[in-house]
Amino acid sequence: MTNIIQWNVRGLRANFEELRLLCNQYNPQIVAVQECQLRKDNIINLTGFSGLTKSSPGDNATGGVTLYIHKSVLFSEIQLDTDLQAVAVRVSAKKTLTVCNIYLPPSLDVNFSDLEHLIQQLPAPFVLVGDLNAHSPLWGDVRQDSRGQMIEELLNDYNLCLLNTGEPTYRHHSHHSFSVPDVSICDPSLALEFDWLTHKDLCGSDHFPIILKTSLRDDEPAxxxxxxxxxxxxxxxxxxxxxxxxxxxxxxxxxxxxxxxxxxxxxxxxxxxxxxxxKLPKVPWFNDACKQAIKERKKAQRKLFRNPTAENVLAFKQLKAKARHIIKTQKKTSWQNFCSSLTSKTKPKTVWKAIRKIKGKKSTSSLGHLKVNGKLLTDKKQIANLLASTISKNSSSQHYSPKFQAIKxxxxxxxxxxxxxxxxxxxxxxxxxxxxxxxxxxxxxxxxxxxxxxxxxxxxxxxxxxxxxxxxxxxxxxxxxxxxxxxxxxxxxxxxxxxxxxxxxxxxxxxxxxxxxxxxxxxxxxxxxxxxxxxxxxx
Structure with a gap:
């Protein structure tokens, strides 16, 4: 299945390891995270993915979105003409579609024309996911605000479909209420292709991760x-x-x-x-201690949801902090064990791979869409044929300079x-x-x-x-x-x-x-x- 993970991570650095565990569980091809809280032009590399990001205006590490695309996916970035915190890509699966990741802070004064201008830049068919901080009973919220009405109007004017099933996506940490500020919208032609569901664990954030499963299978065999x-x-x-x-x-x-x-x-x-x-490689540091810590955190979370008392709130916070500490400790211990295992007989390939991880060096970029005379080529077979003909031409004697051919x-x-x-x-x-x-x-x-x-x-x-x-x-x-x-x-x-x-x-x-x-x-x-x-x- 082609999976898309949508999640307001509420701090990408703080919950990055939780994101990695989610990716290992669902093997997504697209990961859209909001409220990354990274400074301008910063990005955290996710193994096996290419990343695009847009930070919030200013120098403060607030808001921001990051879109991760798996290395196996053919894609091209769409340059958006907007001040909104949004990034978009054109990806090729069984069909070519656009995926846009957006975050609208609650304090932002958003006009209908801003959203309309963004929608008009997304080639159809498209999927728009993100935290819009918009509330409406249409997608399961208990209240309605002006931004929710604006999104409803946008859905009607552009004949868009809502993928939400009414499940809550956010839990307020103070008064323990639930709401649905996270929305998934798509073109009508994609409405029946996706199954929308929420992950049952907050995973360290105050928003539930959202999983979009689709039957848009890749025709290529494993x-x-x-x-x-x-x-x-x-x-x-x-x-x-x-x-x-x-x-x-x-x-x-x-x-x-x-x-x-x-x-x-x-x-x-x-x-x-x-x-x-x-398929992503297994996280090497995820052992039984991590599993048990996350299991205890989930248990405390369910108990808190059933009975939000001060005692249960404190217990959940303690187990949440404990799980985060154990994960960081096991990750550090795993790295120390790896360094201790290095000997003169260790393969250089293994050592250099580890050094690249330490330095945060990006892996080789994935194959993307190609342009021919200004036109974007998205079909896989056409891309393969174009690359083959180009490489053949560049490798032939016809590609030599006239001066070299004369000497030859x-x-x-x-x-x-x-x-x-x-x-x-x-x-x-x-x-x-x-x-x-x-x-x-x-x-x-x-x-x-x-x-x-x-x-x-x-x-x-x-x-x-x-x-x-x-x-x-x-x-x-x-x-x-x-x-x-x-x-x-x-x-x-x-x-x-x-x-x-x-x-x-x-x-x-x-x-x-x-x-x-x-x-x-x-x-x-x-x-x-x-x-x-x-x-x-x-x-």
Whole structure:
């Protein structure tokens, strides 16, 4: 499900860990928070999300909104011409829609024309969520004020639909009354797509988090990954010895036969995980102590709601403070334990990942909508095709400057003085030692289109390695490059500091076959030895 979390967080720094726990529970694609209470141009990065924010006017850390968009979601920011505290994005799910996050402080003098001007800037269909501080029985409040009447008029004039079900979204901390200042509004075409519900816990704020669930599913299947920690390597090797026979090397396409057979064996002996692409990693510090503290806080909250006595108010405040203290303590302890576990054998990737978290460095920006001749492109297939054609053009010789092409053409006309009878050491068939050395230097990198992982190759029995070496030597001696090795999965990475809507501002990462990369490493090792031993490398 495509989930949207809407929440007046009443201080993002104070309740940020509660927000992370909510995200782990509901796996939202959009998170809209109000009253962030951050200073101008400040933003708190949420792991796995891109963030847009608009602070309240002035230097005081009051009000403000932040809109988080999951990295898996294609989106583009809508530049709003308004003084209201609002941000909006255009996102692509099963259909393209606009999501706007807004906060209207109770002291703000809002005119109908201000809201009307905002609505007119939101491309349809749209969803508008936020704390409007507007009260009306239409969405379940016990009273009505002038701002509530204004919102009702806006709904009528623009034929908009209200998603609220009448459940209270706010609890007053002094007189313990409930009201509904948080509103969710959408275009009529989206009215039946969303289920609106409130979270039963205040989670440290005085507003209940609101969950908007929708059936706008992404058509893309969940990503599959090999679960090597649950692999039956004994059965894997047994099947390899019986099914990876020497006859495969004599087939018309030995690489394809070897690949297909190995994948069939792996599917029988190694399970796969079906992880949703917007599934967030578990919070490492959330343990039983945190669970118990939150459970006690919820229990005190329910008791307070049933019987708002001074004793129950005090008990709830104490358990609320206790839960916040335990969460912060466990987070600090988790970090200290991680630092204590670092040794000289710790992978640099693990250390640098932790350092980036300490520095608050943003992760790589997500793929966004593209612009072609000033027109916004939101369809996923069209975006993929445009990126593919742009990368292909930029990577081809046609993209070279005329001066470079002239020099290239001139030097290519010069004959290469090289004669060989192919008896040189570097032309000899590869040995088993070279194959094993190449596999030892392999890392757990991403798989290519054939889904062959290095872990499959490093766990092959001796007989299967001998067959693989025979296949590699057949390619080496015949000079016929396998067609499947010419394919790659291309991942487009936005260039830092560049406009993500320009298709020229993406660099491609090619994920090729691990079989191909293994043979490439063998060839490279041999050539490097020849160049170094003969002193052919320029100093």
């Amino acid at each position: 990503a599959e990954h090999w679960k090597f920690d649950r692999a039956d390597w004994m059965s894997f090797r047994t099947l390899c010895m019986s099914r990876l026979s020497d006859e495969l090397a004599l087939s018309e396409d030995p690489v394809a036969q070897f690949t297909n057979t190995l994948i069939e064996i792996a599917n029988q002996t190694i399970p796969k995980s079906h992880t949703s692409k917007n 053409k001139q030097h290519e006309k010069k004959p290469v003085k090289f004669t060989s009878d192919n008896t040189e050491d570097y032309n000899q068939p590869f040995s088993m030692l070279e194959l094993k050395q190449a596999l030892q230097k392999s890392n757990d990198s991403a798989v290519g289109p054939d889904d062959i992982h290095y872990r499959l190759l490093t766990n092959l029995p001796e007989s299967s390695l001998t067959l693989l070496l025979t296949v590699f030597n057949s390619i080496w001696e015949s000079g016929i490059f396998p067609p499947s090795w010419r394919e790659a999965t291309i991942v487009a990475i936005p260039k830092p500091g560049k406009d993500p809507s320009d298709p020229n501002n993406y660099r491609p990462i090619a994920l090729t076959s691990c079989l191909c990369k293994t043979m490439e490493r063998m060839v490279n090792n041999r050539l490097m030895w020849v160049l170094e031993s003969k002193g052919l490398l320029a100093s």
